[in-house]
Amino acid sequence: MKILAFAFLITASLMLILPELSDAQQRGSLMGAFSPRRADLDQMRERGFLETGLKPVYPKGAECLKVTSPFGSGTRSDGSARTRKFYNGYHGGTDIPAKEGTPILAIADGKVVHKVEGMGIGGIGIILQHRPQDTGLDAWTYTEYKHLTEMPSFPIGHQIRMGEVIDQAGTSGTTGGYYGAAGFSHLHLAAFYSQEEHLDTPINR
Numbered sequence: 433m434k435i436l437a438f439a440f441l442i443t444a445s446l447m448l449i450l451p452e453l454s455d456a457q458q459r460g461s462l463m464g465a466f467s468p469r470r471a472d473l474d475q476m477r478e479r480g481f482l483e484t485g486l487k488p489v490y491p492k493g494a495e496c497l498k499v500t501s502p503f504g505s506g507t508r509s510d511g512s513a514r515t516r517k518f519y520n521g522y523h524g525g526t527d528i529p530a531k532e533g534t535p536i537l538a539i540a541d542g543k544v545v546h547k548v549e550g551m552g553i554g555g556i557g558i559i560l561q562h563r564p565q566d567t568g569l570d571a572w573t574y575t576e577y578k579h580l581t582e583m584p585s586f587p588i589g590h591q592i593r594m595g596e597v598i599d600q601a602g603t604s605g606t607t608g609g610y611y612g613a614a615g616f617s618h619l620h621l622a623a624f625y626s627q628e629e630h631l632d633t634p635i636n637r
């Protein structure tokens with residue numbers, strides 16, 4: 433069985449880019465990814481991108497699938513241009529194509545702090561919060577998983593272990609610019625960091 437695994441941390445370049453939470457995100461819209469409205473990648477690095485120095489490790493039998501649209505990319509996985517309607521055309525996460533139903537594993541130990549479901553572009557998604565001691569990083573980190581097959585049953589506040597299956601890759605929301613079956617199954621993964629702990633309680637939106 434093919435397993436999509438993220439044990440801290442992966443991107444195509446083995447460098448995780450972590451934008452610091454914006455004021456708006458701290459106020460309660462964390463599920464909307466970092467929005468680099470007028471910044472190019474160099475400018476975004478100046479504004480808080482972080483190379484973690486962490487190396488990915490994987491459970492036995494798991495593999496790292498290919499990233500086809502990295503963070504900040506102006507194009508989708510098929511090479512088409514992203515609509516400027518969202519984040520001014522920049523990608524707010526990392527897209528990793530995976531067959532529908534492919535298990536998604538938690539990047540690190542953490543706590544479920546947000547769940548969202550609806551007609552938004554992200555479809556079904558969750559956010560995990562990782563304490564500094566969960567990652568070894570000198571910051572609180574948050575990982576976001578979107579386009580999931582179904583809303584996980586675990587409640588807000590539920591503790592997750594690194595490598596635990598949290599859901600399956602799917603096509604909820606907009607995938608590749610299309611809704612539902614016209615899209616393609618993939619995981620949208622994003623990570624954020626903050627020097628302070630946020631989201632002790634679930635955000636209502």
Ligand SMILES: [Zn+2]
Pocket residue numbers: 523524525526527619620621
């Ligand atoms: Zn994406």
